Amino acid sequence: MKLEAKSITVIAGETKIVSDAALQIGEGEFVGLIGPNGAGKSTLLRAMVGVRPRNAGEVMLDGRPFESFTPRERARRIAFLPQERRVEWRLPVRDVVMLGRYPHHAGFGGPTTADRVAVEQAIAAVDVTGLEDRPAAVLSAGEKARVLLARALAVEAPILIADEPIAALDPYHQLHVMEILRDQARAGRAVLVVLHDLMLASRFMDRLALMSDGKIVAEGTPADVLSDSRLRDVYRVDAIRGVEAGAAWLSPWSRASERA
Numbered sequence: 001m002k003l004e005a006k007s008i009t010v011i012a013g014e015t016k017i018v019s020d021a022a023l024q025i026g027e028g029e030f031v032g033l034i035g036p037n038g039a040g041k042s043t044l045l046r047a048m049v050g051v052r053p054r055n056a057g058e059v060m061l062d063g064r065p066f067e068s069f070t071p072r073e074r075a076r077r078i079a080f081l082p083q084e085r086r087v088e089w090r091l092p093v094r095d096v097v098m099l100g101r102y103p104h105h106a107g108f109g110g111p112t113t114a115d116r117v118a119v120e121q122a123i124a125a126v127d128v129t130g131l132e133d134r135p136a137a138v139l140s141a142g143e144k145a146r147v148l149l150a151r152a153l154a155v156e157a158p159i160l161i162a163d164e165p166i167a168a169l170d171p172y173h174q175l176h177v178m179e180i181l182r183d184q185a186r187a188g189r190a191v192l193v194v195l196h197d198l199m200l201a202s203r204f205m206d207r208l209a210l211m212s213d214g215k216i217v218a219e220g221t222p223a224d225v226l227s228d229s230r231l232r233d234v235y236r237v238d239a240i241r242g243v244e245a246g247a248a249w250l251s252p253w254s255r256a257s258e259r260a
Contacts, residue, residue: 035211100154
């Protein structure tokens with residue numbers, strides 16, 4: 001399944017937040033949407049999944065206009081993990097994750113065997129086993145983030161879109177979540193992720209799209225997109241680079257202005 005955004009423009013008041021942006025993702029791809037704060041990344045994602053209206057452009061889902069699908073059909077095809085991590089319900093963790101199965105139900109029947117299996121697999125995948133009966137609202141920020149990722153995984157949608165899924169996580173769980181998302185792509189899903197960690201972006205992603213001032217200014221492999229000149233122009237940083245176990249990596253090291 002393929003999700004494609006064409007010439008997306010989003011305007012708030014007199015400010016153009018996203019300008020003529022195009023982005024697509026297909027099955028088996030792990031794509032990162034990167035860029036500095038305020039570049040328009042989250043707004044573009046929300047416009048692509050129908051959470052935020054767009055002022056111009058179109059979104060195609062598997063070759064059809066996005067609006068031609070019913071909300072339930074969209075929810076079965078696209079699992080969306082928003083940036084906000086608020087969990088105020090007193091529901092236990094298992095029930096929060098079970099909410100991911102809602103798009104698969106037309107009536108008021110209880111959970112099916114398939115629902116229970118999907119939920120247990122998602123809970124195990126994000127390493128919150130043992131927390132199933134605790135109220136989600138009392139969990140730490142990192143635990144809540146993983147529970148909400150489990151809810152998205154439980155949908156078992158062919159397209160998974162996550163906005164900063166590793167925010168609030170410790171290094172161990174950042175790596176774990178990136179491995180989970182990469183495995184989802186390797187299993188055939190289309191996975192699109194917004195993130196700020198350029199080291200993880202350079203290490204894990206198949207393809208990167210770089211946004212700046214509401215526009216996508218570069219797209220391609222991490223090596224192509226994360227050039228020294230682009231890091232300096234867009235992020236205003238210099239980086240150090242290396243190779244570990246055959247995988248290239250980079251880490252922002254100093255503000256470019258410090259060396260100017």
